[in-house]
Amino acid sequence: xxxxxxxxxxxxxxxxxxxxxxxxxxxxxxxxxxxxxxxxxxxxxxxxxxxxxxxxxxxxxxxxxxxxxxxxxxxxxxxxxxxxxxxxxxxxxxxxxxxxxxxxxxxxxxxxxxxxxxxxxxxxxxxxxxxxxxxxxxxxxxxxxxxxxxxxxxxxxxxxxxxxxxxxxxxxxxxxxxxxxxxxxxxxxxxxxxxxxxxxxxxxxxxxxxxxxxxxxxxxxxxxxxxxxxxxxxxxxxxxxxxxxxxxxxxxxxxxxxxxxxxxxxxxxxxxxxxxxxxxxxxxxxxxxxxxxxxxxxxxxxxxxxxxxxxxxxxxxxxxxxxxxxxxxxxxxxxxxxxxxxxxxxxxxxxxxxxxxxxxxxxxxxxxxxxxxxxxxxxxxxxxxxxxxxxxxxxxxxxxxxxxxxxxxxxxxxxxxxxxxxxxxxxxxxxxxxxxxxxxxxxxxxxxxxxxxxxxxxxxxxxxxxxxxxxxxxxxxxxxxxxxxxxxxxxxxxxxxxxxxxxxxxxxxxxxxxxxxxxxxxxxxxxxxxxxxxxxxxxxxxxxxxxxxxxxxxxxxxxxxxxxxxxxxxxxxxxxxxxxxxxxxxxxxxxxxxxxxxxxxxxxxxxxxxxxxxxxxxxxxxxxxxxxxxxxxxxxxxxxxxxxxxxxxxxxxxxxxxxxxxxxxxxxxxxxxxxxxxxxxxxxxxxxxxxxxxxxxxxxxxxxxxxxxxxxxxxxxxxxxxxxxxxxxxxxxxxxxxxxxxxxxxxxxxxxxxxxxxxxxxxxxxxxxxxxxxxxxxxxxxxxxxxxxxxxxxxxxx
Numbered sequence: 001x002x003x004x005x006x007x008x009x010x011x012x013x014x015x016x017x018x019x020x021x022x023x024x025x026x027x028x029x030x031x032x033x034x035x036x037x038x039x040x041x042x043x044x045x046x047x048x049x050x051x052x053x054x055x056x057x058x059x060x061x062x063x064x065x066x067x068x069x070x071x072x073x074x075x076x077x078x079x080x081x082x083x084x085x086x087x088x089x090x091x092x093x094x095x096x097x098x099x100x101x102x103x104x105x106x107x108x109x110x111x112x113x114x115x116x117x118x119x120x121x122x123x124x125x126x127x128x129x130x131x132x133x134x135x136x137x138x139x140x141x142x143x144x145x146x147x148x149x150x151x152x153x154x155x156x157x158x159x160x161x162x163x164x165x166x167x168x169x170x171x172x173x174x175x176x177x178x179x180x181x182x183x184x185x186x187x188x189x190x191x192x193x194x195x196x197x198x199x200x201x202x203x204x205x206x207x208x209x210x211x212x213x214x215x216x217x218x219x220x221x222x223x224x225x226x227x228x229x230x231x232x233x234x235x236x237x238x239x240x241x242x243x244x245x246x247x248x249x250x251x252x253x254x255x256x257x258x259x260x261x262x263x264x265x266x267x268x269x270x271x272x273x274x275x276x277x278x279x280x281x282x283x284x285x286x287x288x289x290x291x292x293x294x295x296x297x298x299x300x301x302x303x304x305x306x307x308x309x310x311x312x313x314x315x316x317x318x319x320x321x322x323x324x325x326x327x328x329x330x331x332x333x334x335x336x337x338x339x340x341x342x343x344x345x346x347x348x349x350x351x352x353x354x355x356x357x358x359x360x361x362x363x364x365x366x367x368x369x370x371x372x373x374x375x376x377x378x379x380x381x382x383x384x385x386x387x388x389x390x391x392x393x394x395x396x397x398x399x400x401x402x403x404x405x406x407x408x409x410x411x412x413x414x415x416x417x418x419x420x421x422x423x424x425x426x427x428x429x430x431x432x433x434x435x436x437x438x439x440x441x442x443x444x445x446x447x448x449x450x451x452x453x454x455x456x457x458x459x460x461x462x463x464x465x466x467x468x469x470x471x472x473x474x475x476x477x478x479x480x481x482x483x484x485x486x487x488x489x490x491x492x493x494x495x496x497x498x499x500x501x502x503x504x505x506x507x508x509x510x511x512x513x514x515x516x517x518x519x520x521x522x523x524x525x526x527x528x529x530x531x532x533x534x535x536x537x538x539x540x541x542x543x544x545x546x547x548x549x550x551x552x553x554x555x556x557x558x559x560x561x562x563x564x565x566x567x568x569x570x571x572x573x574x575x576x577x578x579x580x581x582x583x584x585x586x587x588x589x590x591x592x593x594x595x596x597x598x599x600x601x602x603x604x605x606x607x608x609x610x611x612x613x614x615x616x617x618x619x620x621x622x623x624x625x626x627x628x629x630x631x632x633x634x635x636x637x638x639x640x641x642x643x644x645x646x647x648x649x650x651x652x653x654x655x656x657x658x659x660x661x662x663x664x665x666x667x668x669x670x671x672x673x674x675x676x677x678x679x680x681x682x683x684x685x686x687x688x689x690x691x692x693x694x695x696x697x698x699x700x701x702x703x704x705x706x707x708x709x710x711x712x713x714x715x716x717x718x719x720x721x722x723x724x725x726x727x728x729x730x731x732x733x734x735x736x737x738x739x740x741x742x743x744x745x746x747x748x749x750x751x752x753x754x755x756x757x758x759x760x761x762x763x764x765x766x767x768x769x770x771x772x773x774x775x776x777x778x779x780x781x782x783x784x785x786x787x788x789x790x791x792x793x794x795x796x797x798x
Contacts, residue, residue, distance in 0.1 A: 002262070002453070003454055006262055007452055007453065010295060017053070018045060018048060019042070020042060021039040021045075023037050025038075026038045058243060059278055059421070067107060068199045069242055069244055072205055073249075074249055074252045075205065079747065081740055081785055082740040082788070083204065088391060089250075090116075092116030094249070095119060096113065096115075097395055102421075107199060109197055109198045116735045123203070128203070129164075129190055129192055129235070131188065138238065143272075146272055153209070160190070162190070162191065162206075163190065190232070205229065205253055206232050209223065222600045225269055225273065232273070236277070242277065244280060246281075247294075250287050250290055254274055254297075268297075271298075279301070281303065283303065285431055286434070286663055288431030288494055289553060292493075292497075293549060302447060304431060304448045305394050305409075306410070306434075308388040308392050308398075311389045311726060312385070313382060316724065319356070321350070322347060325346060328343055347371075348371050351375050356719070357371070358762075362375060382720040385721060386700070387720065387730075388665070388727065390734060395417065396410050405443055412443045412444065414445075416445040430449060436662070438498075450553075454521075456496065456554070462514060464705075465509060469506040471705045476693065484655040485538070485655060487540055487543070488650065488658070489503070489545070489658045490657070491507070491544050492550055493547055493549030493550040495662050495663070498662055508561070510539075511564055513529050513564045514528050516528050524556075527563050529564070529568060538578065539568060539573075542593065543651075544594045545596065547602070562634030562638070565593040569590040591646060595632055603628065603673075604628065606676055610672070610755070618755055630647075648684075659694070660696075660699055661674075661697070661698055662699045664701075670744060678756065679752060682757075695707045710756050711759060718763050718767060722767055722770070723766055732780050736785040738780075739781045739785035739788040742792060745767070747795055750795045750798060754798075
């Protein structure tokens, strides 16, 4: 059903309107004594689709000069200094570009700010608001079950934090209303951070609310949004009267609100907040999974946009000096022994002073040749790192762009936004990472679609995944002198779509399995367990920690993995060859091997604690990570069941975690997910009193997979990207959004230090010197984004 009714229509660029009928038994036919299955319409779903169609017709028929639009900028109250942060996109500059484009196309646009800083200042002036009484009237029309959930989580609307007196421009409430037996203030108002430029309203959505802020007696894991976010949706639709909503950049809040994955019902909060509004969502083309989430949960037209241009990191002055010394050493080797030995000593001493020696893995007992080999390899690794040269601005080409497809993409993005706001069809286009060989995703500006999940993992992806898993095994054997017996592998939705299932293939290969494919269609039809003798090593007992997005998108792959685990567990093989089979025999049953959060919830579990800083020991983050991974998944339909404590047992027995990074356009210091998953696992080990390796598997070049320790992986990002003058200069071209990139880097770096305890103080000092120690960079951050400067200083002090 997912493939036929959701994925395949997306290939045509269709908007997912939702389900309007469901299969059910009809009345018994007396003559045939038979009850046939038939589609039964669901009245409220029919009404919702009709409302959505009506909204698009209204958009089409309204002249551009009369259309009212809302442009929504992402905001993260739990991540200060990052208003307008979206992966790879300069959101404030993109919004300004859109305002100019809309004005040129006949929209009524007035008073466009001159600079991104001015735009963000305007948004903080809070021009808009919805009266409490109006909210109570409108929310009374919502399903009682949904409003009851909001009230249970956050209390009555009249008690909402942030209510203020309505300004004169806002229609006051009617007097005399009560809620829950309490007199509601007649001037109470939900204020929104918004600015109006003619018929275009630019706004920041209210925080959905964090679980740390809930009432203490509320424990529902599917945390509903605050009253303010629901009021915001009412305000846009009822008060401002917008014809469409443009959400700029990946990703926001709306598509992650609680509710069903697809075929939403009236009680699902994405629909409650957005209603039938047409949603247009410029989305980075290399993030197919989260784009699909927006399509399926808020019926968005996802317009793919370019990732930032990339450039080689190169080497800084100190690294260049080391490289020259290493080259000089190579020339002296075999010609002048005394000069060679002096150079070897100088190289190691120089590398130790800068901290590069330890980051390169040089041990005090290493022979000179081995130490120099490690330093040389580390320098090559840094030099080849791809870094962002600034950020993308929607509908604009980077200065000096020479790639014709990237140059064309800017024009297509710009035209596509105007077309969809006219209610016209926009051509569908694939999603993927162009720098990983997916040139077919260019030009961007098309309505993104994803791969057919029935083909995953593809034969090519399986070969690449198997090669990557071999590198993990080789690295572990070199470090420990033995094979790993048990490991945990992170499995994410977008990564699986980008790679065609390489991460799935890694785990299957480690277990000694491979998919079977239908020769005519290429679809995966089953699993083959390879004979132990052909592996040349023991099978690995693999536990899969799946993301919420993977759970939603890939029930077929979950069933496939579960079938593979069951087949391996049933093998009559010795414990030295098959630890999973031995454990199954000892326990008399196979325990689950696929785990994730409860249905409808997302994340790793420790995000709120990490963002709030409201924790005393990292074991608390580890416990949150373990508690959140509460459900086991499997069976023919890939469904989940509550399995408290089962994942904890698997973590306690693991020899290592494998966390894969496949996209050259982003690294582990961007976004909250990597530190939440990697740091959560590391903190869980501390909570359990256990030790295990934590491996970041770099498959950005699928032909050269490279496993690194988490400390090595973070060091590489810091040395090659975070403190690189090329990167810093590129971000400084983007004003407040560039400063937010520095805040993001510092926040995630300190998060890794707090959760893994594998990050050196030297590394943090290097970043401090680059951002706050350099007066030019420090003054830029203070001027363009004071909130980012504040969070950077606070995180360094923490």
